[in-house]
Amino acid sequence: MKNLAKACLLMMVAFFMAPGAHAQISIGISISAHIAPPALPVYVQPACPTDGYLWVPGYWAYDNDAEDYYWVPGVWVAPPNPGLLWTPAYWGYDGGVYGFHAGYWGPHVGFYGGINYGGGYGGVGFAGGAWSGGSFRYNTAVVNVNTTVIHNTYVDRTVINNNVTVNNHTSFNGPGGVTAQPRPEEVAAMHDQHVAPTSQQMSHQQNAHMDKTAFASANHGKPTNVAMNKVGGAHFNPQGQRAPRANNANANRPNTNGQPNQQQHTQQANGNTRSNAQAQPQQHNAQQQPKQ
Numbered sequence: 001m002k003n004l005a006k007a008c009l010l011m012m013v014a015f016f017m018a019p020g021a022h023a024q025i026s027i028g029i030s031i032s033a034h035i036a037p038p039a040l041p042v043y044v045q046p047a048c049p050t051d052g053y054l055w056v057p058g059y060w061a062y063d064n065d066a067e068d069y070y071w072v073p074g075v076w077v078a079p080p081n082p083g084l085l086w087t088p089a090y091w092g093y094d095g096g097v098y099g100f101h102a103g104y105w106g107p108h109v110g111f112y113g114g115i116n117y118g119g120g121y122g123g124v125g126f127a128g129g130a131w132s133g134g135s136f137r138y139n140t141a142v143v144n145v146n147t148t149v150i151h152n153t154y155v156d157r158t159v160i161n162n163n164v165t166v167n168n169h170t171s172f173n174g175p176g177g178v179t180a181q182p183r184p185e186e187v188a189a190m191h192d193q194h195v196a197p198t199s200q201q202m203s204h205q206q207n208a209h210m211d212k213t214a215f216a217s218a219n220h221g222k223p224t225n226v227a228m229n230k231v232g233g234a235h236f237n238p239q240g241q242r243a244p245r246a247n248n249a250n251a252n253r254p255n256t257n258g259q260p261n262q263q264q265h266t267q268q269a270n271g272n273t274r275s276n277a278q279a280q281p282q283q284h285n286a287q288q289q290p291k292q
Helices: 002-016 184-190 199-209
Strands: 029-033 054-056 059-063 068-072 074-077 085-087 090-094 097-101 104-106 129-132 135-139
Touching: 054 085, 059 199, 068 199, 074 199
Parallel strands: none
Antiparallel strands: 029 097, 054 074, 059 068, 085 104, 090 097, 129 135
C-alpha cells in the first residue's frame, strides 16, 4: 500500500519534470518494471453518461510489492476545466526497464507512445471530439455516447482507416512494441502547461488496485471488469455488458511468482464502440488513425 501511495505521488510530481527529446521521455517516468505489461484487452466502450465528460482509456498499472500489473478500467471523467484534453499514460521500454509515463490534462494531446488505446486514441492525437467554446462536441463515429442526454454530436468517419494491421504488442512503446516517435505537434504539446489527473482519477486507480481480479497473475492478462461509465459507476465486461462489482473490501493483492502472461492481442480501433448509444454494442474491426 505504501508503494501505491508513493506511485500516486510520483505521478503527480512527474508533471513538473522537464521533457526530454527521446521517445521514451515525455514528462518523466513515475514507476518502472522489469517485465513487459500484458497486451491491451479489446473491449466495448460504455456510453458517455454526462455531457462534458471525456474518455480516459484503460491501462496497466504496476504494484511493486506484488511485482504484478493490474488493470485500471477505462472510464468517462470530468476534466478539471473546459478546454482541456487528456493525454493517456503509456509504458515505454528503454535501458532494460519498462517505464510508466503518467497521463495528464492539457490544451493539446501530447505523445502517448503511439499506443492504439481505441476510443478515439488511435496512437496520435484524439479523434473522439473537440471543444467548441465551453462545450465538448462528440464524434459518434468514434466514441459511444448516450444521445438521449448528449446532443453535441457530429459524425466524422474520415479518421477511420480500415487497412491497418495491428500487432499484439501494443501495450508499450519501444523494442518489441510500438516504435513510434513523437511528432512535432506532440513535442510542442510536451511544453504546454499540464494539469495532473484529478482526485477522482487517482481514486479510480486506487479502487482498481484493491480488486484482486484486476491483477494479471489472477486474470492472465484478460481482466473481466475492463471499463466503467464513470468513476464509482457501473462496471462493464469486454462485450459491453454490465459486470458484477468487485468485492474490494476483502481483496488482497495477489503474490506473483513469475512474469504475467503475454496475451496474443489484436487491438481494435475507436474504442470498439458503437456510435449509437441506443443500439447493442458492437466491436469495430477498423483501427482509428488521424488524417495525415
